[in-house]
Amino acid sequence: MKDKRNYNVFFNTHTVSGIVISVGLFVCFFAGAFALFQTNINKWEANAKNKEKLTVDYEKTLTTIKKKGYVMDGRTFFIQMMDNPLPFIMVISRPLRAEKNTNTQKKEQKNYSEAKVEANGPISVKIDPDTYQIVDQYSAESTEYLGTFLYHLHYFDQIPKVGLYISGLVSLFFLFAIITGTIIHWKKIVSNFFTFRLKASIKNLWSDAHVALGIIGLPFQFMYAVTGALFGLVILVLLPSTIVLFGGDQGKLLEYIAPAYKTFDMANETHLERPNINQLIQNARKELHIDDTVLASVNVSNYNDKNAHIMAEFRVKKEGNFYDDAYITYRLRDGKIVEKKMPETHPYKSSVLHTVRKLHFAQFGGYLVKTIYFLLSLITCFVILSGVMLWLEARNNKMYEKKKKFNTAIGAIYLGASMGLFPAIAFFFCITKIIPLDIENRFGLMSNAFFLFWLAYTLYAFISKDFHKINKHALILAGILGIAIPFLNGLQSGLWFWTSLQSNYIDSFFIDISWLLLGVISLITAFSVQRLVSHKDKRKTKNSTSKNRNHQEVIDTPILAMNESISTNN
């Protein structure tokens, strides 16, 4: 009795939570699968090579920032060389607290009255590593690129302000759905895993596929549910801990989750004399045994203060090493080592966030792991959609006759919005190579076109309401557009996929070949799938034909005969 109650209650919560989050979760996993390769996609779009050797002159970088008119004293700067898609130096600094620097602020503003910058405000700029000029004054991120766009799409960043939190909640309900799903199938988990009834009812087909693939992907999905909730709703951990445990000082909290970025108290005493930062970074490389090819993330805290510190963090690219980070912190006024973490040691507090990030972004094991992640993400997408199909099929009977129209419409919209994302992404890839580069607001136009395409496909799905066609046409469209991508790229950039590898355009080659494969697989799938016909419909057609013919003649194909035997057994 109790068992039955639990089974039914969890079944219901699994269904409801699954249906509510389905499209959102599909977008998370589908766009996220592409976002795993965001740097590759950006480089493909910009026809860029991997730069061999990149160096940063930190002193010059800081001078550039100062010349721009920002107040420097007491700031914390994060400086990192990025190669996405073209090399640039990223400088980020949080706004200064106004009351501390009222005097210096006035002085500086007089000096740089022409500069239209908020001297105490936040800094987020891109600097050209050759000329040390500011390229982008407003964003240190490569926002206007397709890979980054897809990355933002996967946590709904296009929805202003609340997008990230919505994605966090979707992740949390995904966790709930995973656990309830496992509870429902717990008793038959082994036998159901080895069951795949292709020829029974459509409902059985969907449910067997849903269960088996759900179990295969379970560890992967659990990891993404937890880490996704963490990235979306991390504020729920950080905010209470900061307020309750550290009296509002977030820097103190950082010591426990990212010790490399912990803050130091200000001495409130100006101290300008210091060793050269470039030299210190070189010393750091020697100290940690890191060669020049590994780029550093540098964090300068309390700049120009007596208690200024500089931290350099490196990600060593070593084979078979999951924990690859190393950092060193110097006191800036005399270059004394304050803290040091070698790549071989990994204390717990600095490893947790690191592990979460590596797992979520597949930053280990190179292309192999990313490809496995990609496939597992697609499997998860299939589990989501088969869940929706199962929901519909279970309601495709007399009991739900009244709601049938509504349910079918919901199903069509869900399927259209989910499957439509695939051709829409392929379409976006195509237009990045078609639209001329010098058009004003080029990226805004392209992203609007993408959303319109997606919306149009959803509308088409809503109007057609034929699930087989929605699915098939999405695959055909994505297949054609996908195969076109490498050729459009070749026409636009001259980088054909049969020559790009030799000339070292690895990303161009990788994306082209991947789309060619994806496109071909989509087309093959689209043209080989057959319409799923329920027994009820089969019986209907049979009855109508058997009026004229002998009943035995109709069951001539082996599949129909097999279906017949199964349905009579049931």
Add this chain to the structure above:
Amino acid sequence: MPANKKYLTTSNWIKFSKISATILGAMLASVTLHLALAIWVGFEYIIPTSLFSVFILWGFFMIMVYWIKSPWKSWGIFLFIISISVAGIYMAKN
């Protein structure tokens, strides 16, 4: 295949209570319990762990709400956890 309605509640109040317990109650219980543990056991291990365990515990609390039949009982458990944790934090801070 759809769940047997016989076992499901029809009262909107119970539905509302359960949904609010899964979102608000479970979240508050999980977060305050972690804060209290951080104070009792020490920051060193609890704070980094809480990054992910807050959400796992939240998830399991959500399951608990639907496992326990009475919505008031699950709210009672959450309020008990929350008050014990808040009292613990309060005592440790003063």
